[in-house]
Amino acid sequence: xxxxxxxxxxxxxxxxxxxxxxxxxxxxxxxxxxxxxxxxxxxxxxxxxxxxxxxxxxxxxxxxxxxxxxxxxxxxxxxxxxxxxxxxxxxxxxxxxxxxxxxxxxxxxxxxxxxxxxxxxxxxxxxxxxxxxxxxxxxxxxxxxxxxxxxxxxxxxxxxxxxxxxxxxxxxxxxxxxxxxxxxxxxxxxxxxxxxxxxxxxxxxxxxxxxxxxxxxxxxxxxxxxxxxxxxxxxxxxxxxxxxxxxxxxxxxxxxxxxx
Amino acid sequence: xxxxxxxxxxxxxxxxxxxxxxxxxxxxxxxxxxxxxxxxxxxxxxxxxxxxxxxxxxxxxxxxxxxxxxxxxxxxxxxxxxxxxxxxxxxxxxxxxxxxxxxxxxxxxxxxxxxxxxxxxxxx
Numbered sequence: 001x002x003x004x005x006x007x008x009x010x011x012x013x014x015x016x017x018x019x020x021x022x023x024x025x026x027x028x029x030x031x032x033x034x035x036x037x038x039x040x041x042x043x044x045x046x047x048x049x050x051x052x053x054x055x056x057x058x059x060x061x062x063x064x065x066x067x068x069x070x071x072x073x074x075x076x077x078x079x080x081x082x083x084x085x086x087x088x089x090x091x092x093x094x095x096x097x098x099x100x101x102x103x104x105x106x107x108x109x110x111x112x113x114x115x116x117x118x119x120x121x122x123x124x125x126x127x128x129x130x131x132x133x134x135x136x137x138x139x140x141x142x143x144x145x146x147x148x149x150x151x152x153x154x155x156x157x158x159x160x161x162x163x164x165x166x167x168x169x170x171x172x173x174x175x176x177x178x179x180x181x182x183x184x185x186x187x188x189x190x191x192x193x194x195x196x197x198x199x200x201x202x203x204x205x206x207x208x209x210x211x212x213x214x215x216x217x218x219x220x221x222x223x224x225x226x227x228x229x230x231x232x233x234x235x236x237x238x239x240x241x242x243x244x245x246x247x248x249x250x251x252x253x254x255x256x257x258x259x260x
Numbered sequence: 261x262x263x264x265x266x267x268x269x270x271x272x273x274x275x276x277x278x279x280x281x282x283x284x285x286x287x288x289x290x291x292x293x294x295x296x297x298x299x300x301x302x303x304x305x306x307x308x309x310x311x312x313x314x315x316x317x318x319x320x321x322x323x324x325x326x327x328x329x330x331x332x333x334x335x336x337x338x339x340x341x342x343x344x345x346x347x348x349x350x351x352x353x354x355x356x357x358x359x360x361x362x363x364x365x366x367x368x369x370x371x372x373x374x375x376x377x378x379x380x381x382x383x384x
Contacts, residue, residue, distance in 0.1 A: 108357055115353035119346065 041068070052212050056220035057135045057228040065140065066234045070206045074189060077238065081182055084245050088171070091252055107159045116158045120151040127151075131239030135228040141235040145242025152247045161255045171251055174244040181241025188233040192216050266325045273325075276318025283310030297368035301355050308351035316344035 044053050045060040055063040065073050107113065130137075131144020155164055189206050196203025196216040203216040208229040210217035218229040227233075283306055290303030319340040323333045362368050363378065370376050373383040 109360055112353050112357045115349050118349060122346065 052210060054209065055228060055231070056209060056226065057231050059135055059137060059140075061138065062134050062140050062231055062235070063228070066231050067208050067229075070189070070208075070234075073234075074185065074206075077182065077185060077241065080245065081178065081241070084178070084248060087249065088175075088252065107163070108157075112158050116154055120155060123151045123154075124148050127243070128239070131235055132232070134235035135231040136226070141238025142242050144235070145239040145244075146246060148239070148243040149246030149250065153250045156250060156254050161251060164251065169247065169251070171248045174248045174251070177244035178241050178248070181237045181239075181244065184237030185234060185241070188230050188237065191230065191233075192218065269321045269325045273318040273320070273322030276321070277315045280311050280315030280318065283307065283314070287311055296371050297362060298359060298370060301359055305351060305355050308347060308355075312351075313344045313348050316340045316347070320344070 041060055041064060044050065045055050045063045046058045047054045048056070055067045057063040057067070127144045127147030127150075129144075130139035130147055131141050134140035134144065152164060152169060192203045192207035192214075193205045196214070199216070201216050202214045204211070204214055207214060207217055208231070209220055220226065220229055287303040287307030287310070290306065291300055294300045294303060317340070320337045323329065323336045323340070326333055329336070363382070366379070366382060369384070370382050371384065376383040
């Protein structure tokens with residue numbers, strides 16, 4: 001009897017959700033005008049024919065994230081930074097992070113350690129390629145940095161946090177790297193504006209390539225290599241900042257022990 | 261001569277992909293049927309090595325012969341081969357770490373047991 005009721009409830013839930021989805025797909029179709037927005041982005045993201053309205057980035061998502069709505073992303077990065085600072089401030093008496101010079105042993109077995117030593121450089125290389133090719137292929141600074149941060153994470157799990165500290169990966173150094181990343185993002189944001197001040201011409205804050213009325217901008221190509229103006233620098237500094245930030249978070253979370 | 265090589269490469273690639281599908285099915289059945297934790301790790305590794313590494317090598321063999329894909333076939337073939345190598349490294353290390361961790365922490369007992377030379381308390 002109980003099983004039959006359970007079965008009835010499950011079947012009616014599934015049927016109800018399917019009914020809802022059927023009607024929702026009838027009612028909640030966005031108007032066709034919204035497709036013009038997507039067409040606009042696809043048309044302008046990489047288009048050498050409209051020199052003053054393009055981002056010169058084949059990857060439309062990165063173009064939108066760091067150019068069309070660049071200020072939003074700057075504030076997102078700042079929020080992540082502040083959250084990390086707040087987390088460190090909250091846990092500041094709960095962990096000690098001095099490497100006492102003791103010989104680090106233990107961890108998982110030799111097999112796992114060897115495989116980790118082989119794969120960790122590969123993880124860092126893949127993360128760097130995701131981040132530095134962010135303006136060409138899907139990915140970007142945040143994704144690349146998050147991938148790089150997996151390498152210290154598996155070192156913590158397979159070896160120990162003390163091993164990571166003995167190699168010089170401490171949270172103060174990571175915080176320095178993270179601050180360098182954030183400063184780099186800030187300076188890249190106002191780079192066009194600063195060049196405009198230097199040569200006495202109009203330029204916008206957060207300007208990428210030259211725009212009508214503001215001829216100052218970063219070059220889309222260096223030599224023959226496409227860097228899409230500011231996008232490459234934003235991705236690079238964001239990658240540094242995110243990799244260092246996640247490393248701090250993992251280290252502090254997994255170093256949860258009180259001395260004495 | 262070249263045609264024969266292409267034919268061999270394609271047939272071998274397709275055979276490896278089909279083999280991967282069959283091995284995944286066998287692994288899934290074994291995962292339900294085996295009696296204890298350590299035995300169930302065995303079909304788990306069957307699905308990762310036979311069901312993932314060999315089909316990826318099959319994809320490599322298949323795509324390098326497909327000239328319709330143009331330059332991109334080298335990307336697909338290379339990425340598949342590197343992925344196969346990495347899985348070949350990682351899957352045994354992962355299952356080894358799981359088995360060792362579970363045995364050392366005495367989480368799962370060896371049942372039915374003939375002999376457990378590492379820790380006889382866990383036997384039976």
